[in-house]
Amino acid sequence: MVTKGQALGDRWKDWLDESAPRLLAYARARCNNAQEAEDLLQDALIKLWGYQEERGHQPPDLPLAFSVMRYLGLDHGRRKGRQEKRNQKIVLFQKDQDHWLDPALEETEEAQLLRSEVELLPEKLREVLTLKIWGGLTFAQIGDLLKVSHNTAASRYRYALEQLQKKLKYLKNTNHG
Amino acid sequence: MDKSLKELESQLESLTPKGLSDEGRNDCRLLIDRLASEEVSSISSSPVGLSWLGTAAAAAVALGVGVGGGWYLGADDSVPLAAYSSGSEPSALVAEFEQLDRESWHMAETSPDVYVAKDGEIRELSHEVEMTTEVVKHRQSGVIVTVETTDHHLVDSVKSEF
Numbered sequence: 198m199v200t201k202g203q204a205l206g207d208r209w210k211d212w213l214d215e216s217a218p219r220l221l222a223y224a225r226a227r228c229n230n231a232q233e234a235e236d237l238l239q240d241a242l243i244k245l246w247g248y249q250e251e252r253g254h255q256p257p258d259l260p261l262a263f264s265v266m267r268y269l270g271l272d273h274g275r276r277k278g279r280q281e282k283r284n285q286k287i288v289l290f291q292k293d294q295d296h297w298l299d300p301a302l303e304e305t306e307e308a309q310l311l312r313s314e315v316e317l318l319p320e321k322l323r324e325v326l327t328l329k330i331w332g333g334l335t336f337a338q339i340g341d342l343l344k345v346s347h348n349t350a351a352s353r354y355r356y357a358l359e360q361l362q363k364k365l366k367y368l369k370n371t372n373h374g
Numbered sequence: 375m376d377k378s379l380k381e382l383e384s385q386l387e388s389l390t391p392k393g394l395s396d397e398g399r400n401d402c403r404l405l406i407d408r409l410a411s412e413e414v415s416s417i418s419s420s421p422v423g424l425s426w427l428g429t430a431a432a433a434a435v436a437l438g439v440g441v442g443g444g445w446y447l448g449a450d451d452s453v454p455l456a457a458y459s460s461g462s463e464p465s466a467l468v469a470e471f472e473q474l475d476r477e478s479w480h481m482a483e484t485s486p487d488v489y490v491a492k493d494g495e496i497r498e499l500s501h502e503v504e505m506t507t508e509v510v511k512h513r514q515s516g517v518i519v520t521v522e523t524t525d526h527h528l529v530d531s532v533k534s535e536f
Contacts, residue, residue, distance in 0.1 A: 206410030222391030
Protein backbone atom coordinates (compact mmCIF):
# COMPACT_ATOMS: atom_id res chain seq x y z
CA MET A 198 0.00 0.00 0.00
CA VAL A 199 1.37 3.40 -1.00
CA THR A 200 1.33 5.91 1.82
CA LYS A 201 0.55 9.59 1.35
CA GLY A 202 4.21 10.41 1.97
CA GLN A 203 5.38 7.93 -0.66
CA ALA A 204 2.91 9.24 -3.23
CA LEU A 205 4.08 12.77 -2.56
CA GLY A 206 7.71 11.68 -2.79
CA ASP A 207 6.98 10.01 -6.14
CA ARG A 208 5.47 13.23 -7.50
CA TRP A 209 8.59 15.15 -6.48
CA LYS A 210 10.83 12.52 -8.06
CA ASP A 211 8.88 12.78 -11.32
CA TRP A 212 9.15 16.55 -11.13
CA LEU A 213 12.87 16.28 -10.48
CA ASP A 214 13.43 13.88 -13.40
CA GLU A 215 11.71 16.35 -15.69
CA SER A 216 13.20 19.55 -14.27
CA ALA A 217 16.68 18.52 -13.14
CA PRO A 218 18.51 19.20 -16.44
CA ARG A 219 17.05 22.73 -16.63
CA LEU A 220 17.76 23.50 -13.00
CA LEU A 221 21.18 21.96 -13.19
CA ALA A 222 22.06 24.01 -16.27
CA TYR A 223 21.18 27.12 -14.29
CA ALA A 224 23.13 25.90 -11.28
CA ARG A 225 26.10 25.27 -13.53
CA ALA A 226 25.83 28.82 -14.82
CA ARG A 227 26.38 29.93 -11.23
CA CYS A 228 28.80 27.34 -9.83
CA ASN A 229 32.22 26.39 -10.98
CA ASN A 230 31.87 22.63 -11.02
CA ALA A 231 29.36 19.84 -11.38
CA GLN A 232 29.51 18.75 -7.76
CA GLU A 233 28.75 22.23 -6.46
CA ALA A 234 25.85 22.53 -8.89
CA GLU A 235 24.36 19.25 -7.68
CA ASP A 236 24.81 20.33 -4.06
CA LEU A 237 23.03 23.58 -4.90
CA LEU A 238 20.16 21.62 -6.40
CA GLN A 239 19.86 19.53 -3.24
CA ASP A 240 19.88 22.64 -1.07
CA ALA A 241 17.15 24.07 -3.28
CA LEU A 242 15.06 20.93 -2.88
CA ILE A 243 15.03 21.38 0.89
CA LYS A 244 14.13 25.06 0.63
CA LEU A 245 11.42 24.36 -1.94
CA TRP A 246 9.95 21.64 0.21
CA GLY A 247 9.61 24.19 3.01
CA TYR A 248 8.12 26.82 0.70
CA GLN A 249 5.55 24.38 -0.62
CA GLU A 250 4.30 23.45 2.83
CA GLU A 251 1.32 25.77 2.55
CA ARG A 252 0.47 24.24 -0.84
CA GLY A 253 0.37 20.72 0.54
CA HIS A 254 4.01 20.10 -0.44
CA GLN A 255 3.13 19.88 -4.12
CA PRO A 256 6.14 20.10 -6.47
CA PRO A 257 6.87 23.76 -7.25
CA ASP A 258 6.58 25.56 -10.56
CA LEU A 259 9.80 26.30 -12.40
CA PRO A 260 10.01 30.08 -11.83
CA LEU A 261 9.92 29.50 -8.06
CA ALA A 262 12.54 26.78 -8.34
CA PHE A 263 14.83 29.07 -10.36
CA SER A 264 14.25 31.84 -7.87
CA VAL A 265 15.33 29.63 -4.97
CA MET A 266 18.33 28.38 -6.95
CA ARG A 267 19.30 31.96 -7.62
CA TYR A 268 19.04 32.95 -3.98
CA LEU A 269 21.12 29.98 -2.92
CA GLY A 270 23.59 30.57 -5.74
CA LEU A 271 24.11 34.17 -4.67
CA ASP A 272 24.64 33.10 -1.09
CA HIS A 273 27.03 30.42 -2.21
CA GLY A 274 28.92 32.85 -4.42
CA ARG A 275 29.17 35.43 -1.68
CA ARG A 276 30.67 32.92 0.69
CA LYS A 277 33.29 31.67 -1.71
CA GLY A 278 34.24 34.94 -3.27
CA ARG A 279 32.70 35.46 -6.63
CA GLN A 280 35.67 37.02 -8.32
CA GLU A 281 37.82 34.08 -7.32
CA LYS A 282 35.21 31.73 -8.70
CA ARG A 283 35.03 33.52 -12.04
CA ASN A 284 38.77 33.31 -12.41
CA GLN A 285 38.85 29.66 -11.50
CA LYS A 286 35.89 28.79 -13.68
CA ILE A 287 37.69 29.27 -16.96
CA VAL A 288 40.63 27.20 -15.79
CA LEU A 289 38.38 24.44 -14.50
CA PHE A 290 36.28 24.26 -17.64
CA GLN A 291 39.35 24.06 -19.81
CA LYS A 292 41.35 21.76 -17.58
CA ASP A 293 38.78 19.10 -16.84
CA GLN A 294 36.57 19.44 -19.89
CA ASP A 295 33.83 19.82 -17.32
CA HIS A 296 31.14 21.18 -19.62
CA TRP A 297 27.64 21.71 -18.41
CA LEU A 298 26.03 21.28 -21.80
CA ASP A 299 26.12 17.69 -22.86
CA PRO A 300 28.56 17.06 -25.71
CA ALA A 301 26.68 14.88 -28.19
CA LEU A 302 28.50 11.99 -29.82
CA GLU A 303 28.35 13.44 -33.31
CA GLU A 304 28.67 17.07 -32.50
CA THR A 305 29.55 19.54 -35.21
CA GLU A 306 32.50 21.88 -34.89
CA GLU A 307 30.12 24.79 -34.56
CA ALA A 308 28.22 23.14 -31.73
CA GLN A 309 31.48 22.49 -29.91
CA LEU A 310 32.49 26.11 -30.27
CA LEU A 311 29.08 27.28 -29.17
CA ARG A 312 29.12 25.08 -26.09
CA SER A 313 32.48 26.45 -25.00
CA GLU A 314 31.59 30.05 -25.72
CA VAL A 315 28.32 29.93 -23.75
CA GLU A 316 30.31 28.96 -20.69
CA LEU A 317 32.61 31.93 -21.16
CA LEU A 318 29.88 34.55 -21.47
CA PRO A 319 29.71 37.19 -18.72
CA GLU A 320 27.59 35.98 -15.82
CA LYS A 321 24.66 38.36 -16.37
CA LEU A 322 24.31 37.38 -20.00
CA ARG A 323 24.84 33.68 -19.40
CA GLU A 324 22.18 33.73 -16.69
CA VAL A 325 19.51 35.19 -18.94
CA LEU A 326 20.48 32.94 -21.83
CA THR A 327 20.33 29.86 -19.62
CA LEU A 328 16.96 30.77 -18.16
CA LYS A 329 15.49 31.50 -21.60
CA ILE A 330 16.93 28.70 -23.70
CA TRP A 331 17.17 25.81 -21.25
CA GLY A 332 14.98 27.07 -18.43
CA GLY A 333 12.09 27.79 -20.77
CA LEU A 334 11.11 30.98 -18.93
CA THR A 335 9.55 34.02 -20.59
CA PHE A 336 11.28 37.41 -20.43
CA ALA A 337 8.63 38.56 -17.96
CA GLN A 338 9.43 35.60 -15.69
CA ILE A 339 13.17 36.19 -16.07
CA GLY A 340 12.65 39.86 -15.24
CA ASP A 341 10.74 38.97 -12.09
CA LEU A 342 13.42 36.51 -11.09
CA LEU A 343 16.36 38.84 -11.66
CA LYS A 344 14.54 41.94 -10.40
CA VAL A 345 14.96 43.72 -13.74
CA SER A 346 12.40 44.80 -16.33
CA HIS A 347 11.42 42.32 -19.04
CA ASN A 348 12.98 44.72 -21.55
CA THR A 349 16.32 44.51 -19.75
CA ALA A 350 16.05 40.73 -19.70
CA ALA A 351 15.30 40.72 -23.44
CA SER A 352 18.21 43.10 -24.12
CA ARG A 353 20.66 40.95 -22.20
CA TYR A 354 19.44 37.92 -24.10
CA ARG A 355 19.87 39.59 -27.45
CA TYR A 356 23.27 40.92 -26.44
CA ALA A 357 24.31 37.42 -25.38
CA LEU A 358 23.26 36.04 -28.77
CA GLU A 359 25.12 38.81 -30.59
CA GLN A 360 28.26 38.21 -28.57
CA LEU A 361 28.09 34.49 -29.32
CA GLN A 362 27.52 35.19 -32.99
CA LYS A 363 30.53 37.52 -33.19
CA LYS A 364 32.73 35.08 -31.33
CA LEU A 365 31.68 32.18 -33.52
CA LYS A 366 32.37 34.12 -36.70
CA TYR A 367 35.78 35.10 -35.43
CA LEU A 368 36.67 31.58 -34.32
CA LYS A 369 35.47 30.02 -37.55
CA ASN A 370 37.44 32.50 -39.62
CA THR A 371 40.53 31.90 -37.49
CA ASN A 372 40.19 28.10 -37.64
CA HIS A 373 39.71 28.06 -41.41
CA GLY A 374 42.44 30.53 -42.19
CA MET B 375 15.55 39.49 -34.28
CA ASP B 376 17.28 38.81 -37.58
CA LYS B 377 17.44 35.42 -39.24
CA SER B 378 21.00 34.63 -38.23
CA LEU B 379 20.23 35.21 -34.55
CA LYS B 380 17.14 33.02 -34.86
CA GLU B 381 19.34 30.27 -36.32
CA LEU B 382 21.80 30.68 -33.48
CA GLU B 383 18.92 30.42 -31.02
CA SER B 384 17.85 27.14 -32.62
CA GLN B 385 21.40 25.84 -32.43
CA LEU B 386 21.56 26.67 -28.76
CA GLU B 387 18.25 24.93 -28.13
CA SER B 388 19.70 21.80 -29.66
CA LEU B 389 22.48 21.72 -27.05
CA THR B 390 21.11 19.57 -24.27
CA PRO B 391 21.96 20.46 -20.68
CA LYS B 392 23.59 17.68 -18.74
CA GLY B 393 21.41 15.82 -16.29
CA LEU B 394 22.26 14.84 -12.74
CA SER B 395 25.01 12.31 -12.19
CA ASP B 396 23.84 8.90 -10.97
CA GLU B 397 25.14 9.72 -7.52
CA GLY B 398 23.48 13.14 -7.51
CA ARG B 399 20.20 11.65 -8.68
CA ASN B 400 20.29 9.01 -5.96
CA ASP B 401 21.11 11.65 -3.34
CA CYS B 402 18.19 13.79 -4.49
CA ARG B 403 15.80 10.85 -4.46
CA LEU B 404 16.92 9.87 -0.97
CA LEU B 405 16.50 13.45 0.15
CA ILE B 406 12.97 13.54 -1.26
CA ASP B 407 12.14 10.30 0.53
CA ARG B 408 13.39 11.81 3.76
CA LEU B 409 11.47 15.03 3.20
CA ALA B 410 8.34 13.11 2.31
CA SER B 411 8.58 11.07 5.46
CA GLU B 412 8.91 14.41 7.27
CA GLU B 413 12.24 13.54 8.79
CA VAL B 414 13.77 16.87 7.89
CA SER B 415 10.62 18.85 7.23
CA SER B 416 11.51 21.37 9.90
CA ILE B 417 14.54 22.56 7.95
CA SER B 418 14.48 25.61 5.74
CA SER B 419 10.87 26.63 5.77
CA SER B 420 11.88 30.27 6.23
CA PRO B 421 12.65 32.42 3.18
CA VAL B 422 15.78 33.75 4.80
CA GLY B 423 17.26 30.61 6.17
CA LEU B 424 16.31 27.98 8.67
CA SER B 425 13.25 27.72 10.77
CA TRP B 426 14.99 26.59 13.86
CA LEU B 427 12.33 24.22 15.02
CA GLY B 428 14.04 21.71 17.21
CA THR B 429 17.34 23.52 17.05
CA ALA B 430 18.08 22.88 20.68
CA ALA B 431 17.69 19.14 20.26
CA ALA B 432 19.70 19.14 17.03
CA ALA B 433 22.45 21.20 18.64
CA ALA B 434 22.69 18.72 21.46
CA VAL B 435 23.09 15.89 18.96
CA ALA B 436 25.56 18.01 17.03
CA LEU B 437 27.73 18.49 20.04
CA GLY B 438 27.83 14.76 20.65
CA VAL B 439 28.58 13.89 17.05
CA GLY B 440 30.89 16.87 16.66
CA VAL B 441 33.04 15.99 19.61
CA GLY B 442 33.08 12.34 18.54
CA GLY B 443 34.10 13.31 15.03
CA GLY B 444 36.78 15.66 16.31
CA TRP B 445 35.41 18.76 14.60
CA TYR B 446 37.35 21.90 14.97
CA LEU B 447 34.91 24.67 15.70
CA GLY B 448 35.71 28.16 14.55
CA ALA B 449 37.16 27.23 11.19
CA ASP B 450 37.65 29.46 8.19
CA ASP B 451 34.45 31.00 6.88
CA SER B 452 34.54 29.33 3.51
CA VAL B 453 35.09 25.78 4.71
CA PRO B 454 32.36 23.64 6.25
CA LEU B 455 32.96 23.05 9.92
CA ALA B 456 32.77 19.35 9.29
CA ALA B 457 35.86 19.59 7.11
CA TYR B 458 38.17 19.71 10.08
CA SER B 459 39.17 16.77 12.12
CA SER B 460 42.35 15.84 13.86
CA GLY B 461 44.09 12.90 12.21
CA SER B 462 41.87 12.84 9.13
CA GLU B 463 42.21 14.27 5.68
CA PRO B 464 39.88 17.31 5.42
CA SER B 465 38.85 16.40 1.89
CA ALA B 466 37.84 12.91 2.98
CA LEU B 467 35.70 14.33 5.73
CA VAL B 468 34.10 16.87 3.44
CA ALA B 469 33.01 14.00 1.24
CA GLU B 470 31.41 12.29 4.22
CA PHE B 471 29.24 15.27 5.07
CA GLU B 472 26.80 17.18 2.96
CA GLN B 473 26.17 20.77 3.91
CA LEU B 474 22.44 21.45 3.88
CA ASP B 475 22.44 24.99 5.12
CA ARG B 476 24.70 27.57 6.63
CA GLU B 477 23.99 30.94 8.10
CA SER B 478 26.51 33.35 9.52
CA TRP B 479 26.08 36.81 10.98
CA HIS B 480 28.12 39.34 12.89
CA MET B 481 27.30 41.22 16.05
CA ALA B 482 29.26 44.08 17.57
CA GLU B 483 29.98 43.17 21.15
CA THR B 484 30.97 46.59 22.51
CA SER B 485 31.28 50.16 21.29
CA PRO B 486 34.49 50.59 19.27
CA ASP B 487 37.58 52.14 20.82
CA VAL B 488 38.71 55.12 18.75
CA TYR B 489 42.41 55.89 18.50
CA VAL B 490 44.81 57.97 16.40
CA ALA B 491 47.41 56.01 14.47
CA LYS B 492 51.02 57.18 14.11
CA ASP B 493 50.31 58.57 10.65
CA GLY B 494 47.47 60.68 12.08
CA GLU B 495 44.68 58.51 10.74
CA ILE B 496 41.67 58.10 13.02
CA ARG B 497 40.94 54.43 13.44
CA GLU B 498 38.68 52.30 15.55
CA LEU B 499 39.11 48.96 17.20
CA SER B 500 35.96 46.93 17.72
CA HIS B 501 35.15 43.50 19.01
CA GLU B 502 32.89 41.51 16.71
CA VAL B 503 31.20 38.24 17.45
CA GLU B 504 30.56 35.97 14.50
CA MET B 505 27.73 33.51 14.97
CA THR B 506 27.54 30.56 12.59
CA THR B 507 24.87 27.94 12.32
CA GLU B 508 25.48 25.07 10.00
CA VAL B 509 23.30 22.09 9.16
CA VAL B 510 25.16 19.07 7.86
CA LYS B 511 24.13 15.56 6.95
CA HIS B 512 26.33 12.53 7.38
CA ARG B 513 25.99 10.86 4.00
CA GLN B 514 26.32 7.29 5.24
CA SER B 515 24.07 7.38 8.27
CA GLY B 516 21.75 10.15 7.10
CA VAL B 517 22.03 11.81 10.50
CA ILE B 518 21.40 15.55 10.28
CA VAL B 519 23.01 17.75 12.87
CA THR B 520 23.11 21.46 13.56
CA VAL B 521 26.36 23.04 14.69
CA GLU B 522 26.41 26.47 16.26
CA THR B 523 29.70 28.28 16.74
CA THR B 524 30.79 31.62 18.11
CA ASP B 525 34.01 33.29 16.97
CA HIS B 526 35.43 36.48 18.41
CA HIS B 527 37.23 38.90 16.08
CA LEU B 528 39.16 42.03 16.78
CA VAL B 529 38.52 44.42 13.89
CA ASP B 530 40.85 47.35 13.27
CA SER B 531 39.45 49.75 10.69
CA VAL B 532 39.47 53.37 9.60
CA LYS B 533 36.83 55.30 11.49
CA SER B 534 33.85 56.06 9.34
CA GLU B 535 32.97 59.70 8.83
CA PHE B 536 29.29 58.82 9.00
